[in-house]
Amino acid sequence: LHEASVDQPDLTVRDVGEFGLIARLQADLETRLGLASNGAVPGLVLGIGDDAAIWEPTPGAQQVVTTDALVEDVHFRLGTTSWSDLGWKALAVNVSDIAAMGARPRHALVTLGLTPQTRLADLRELYRGLAELAERFDLSVIGGDVVSAPVFVLSVTVIGESNGPLLRRDAGRPGDLVAVTGALGASMGGLRLLEQGSSSSPEADRLRQAHLRPLPRVAEGQALVRAGLRCAMDLSDGLLGDTTRLCERSGVGALLEAERVPVDPALLAAFGGEARSIAIAGGEDYELLCAGPPAALDQARSALAALDTPLTVVGRLIERPAGDPAVRLVDALGQPFALAAGSWDHFRG
């Protein structure tokens, strides 16, 4: 495939057919990652090439599975996203869901919906980004499907496992503190910069990178479990929206203090006064949102410090408010905090 791509940069999916394509991409993955279809991956019994893949669960481990699809011109535009970034992100958002359970990712399935005009060279780039993420988080691609489609579609399933308790959205209790890992808003800031096509600076580069290549908090999720936490989810739709969902699943309400929300420093540098609103309302940060008793959160903060990841309390869970919205955003005096206009709807279109 490498030589073909170099010699025939315009070779398309139509030229090689479904089976030719699968064989080439598989060979590519194996070369890049040392992934063999049989035996080389711990626990993997049979990979790509049969009716189904087979793995041996670690004895006593619960298995965890999640799936997320990305559609061209709905979730990404090939004008602002490179193929390799797209491969990274499609896998990263699924790995983030596994991280948010406190589990370790093991295996991935990748389904591609391709137009006949899709170039092989671009798919190689896609698999390069995908393999970089897989390598970093030690997971392997064990199966998938390739179909024709009118636009590019990427549907990824990731399977993980855990021998301990897991983090759930429905385990929040009134009195729990609410905290987030890292700092928020960089991804939405990066998306705005990408859409504006604005110039280069270290801050702008960092924000764009945060949007294009999010880093799932895999070690952090497992550390939260070990610290005694039982309630978490990942931040994909923004702090306000995701806290609302956690509250709905747990049957509680929440008070979030806007001034406590950790704002990404590059976001502050690039967006100034609007940065806090972007951090609160923006999505796709793939940080972890968690809730638990103060003592467990203290333990978790120490554990995450060892990973160089801050854990910041941003509010607390309360009894479910009758009638009122589940989540209230307040300032330091307990008064409603007003978000900057436009920050809320950007992702929702």
Place this chain on the structure above:
Amino acid sequence: LHEASVDQPDLTVRDVGEFGLIARLQADLETRLGLASNGAVPGLVLGIGDDAAIWEPTPGAQQVVTTDALVEDVHFRLGTTSWSDLGWKALAVNVSDIAAMGARPRHALVTLGLTPQTRLADLRELYRGLAELAERFDLSVIGGDVVSAPVFVLSVTVIGESNGPLLRRDAGRPGDLVAVTGALGASMGGLRLLEQGSSSSPEADRLRQAHLRPLPRVAEGQALVRAGLRCAMDLSDGLLGDTTRLCERSGVGALLEAERVPVDPALLAAFGGEARSIAIAGGEDYELLCAGPPAALDQARSALAALDTPLTVVGRLIERPAGDPAVRLVDALGQPFALAAGSWDHFRG
């Protein structure tokens, strides 16, 4: 949802939004199947509604996973396929892959790519067909994703397990007999009748049903394992094409005797002299193709007789032929068997 559909038959995905849709479909599935999102399904720890689903593997069981996607106007047309048949088939083709491993299906993930115009009433029908298949083969829908797409896309992942050995494509050896379950060709015959829009008869109805609602051979796959077989796959692309793939994975060749291939009686009635060629070249029968020593095949035939499923020897594996095609199709005298014109290319378009 039921009342909404009755009162507002034209309610669309756009009207209810992603979260409204997921809640409605989930409630629908739970009502229909008694599937709860927590606890009611054996082995299921946490179903739809969190970042990921959690299950407990049966101790000592290997886990098996497969995924298959269907795209509107590529794999089906809503003109000739009803929504409920589509739901059935999307799950059935994945369950068939699990059956072909000799495993039992357990859990499914369903990803929908929907246009904003998709009607809720149609999605309810889709889920009705899906739930009928799930109920029949005792598996539960534990997760998925809903995204916007320019055409309807359905991507399904099924997870199964087995405490015994599994059936693989690469386990064929020279000297093994090759056999198929059931009778072949009904699905392709049914597709032709659907495209011709031809009139009703018991045979025509049976053929159309075979195409629209294939029955995966789940009990049969497990019986093949118990009988000592180790090599099988399901027939999705037709006997010739799939035998070629089995041979490639096993590093062998095959001789298939055309006159031994079991032809579906309804296909014979409807297509006469062309029926045998359709049975040999046609796809989507979702019968099992297996290979093994004569004694194991004898055992398997007895075991499958108890399930009322015939197992018919159609050829044998040989040393890989140098240069020649992996599979040779011959008549009773060992001479090349010529397929009726057109039977081979129908599915390949």
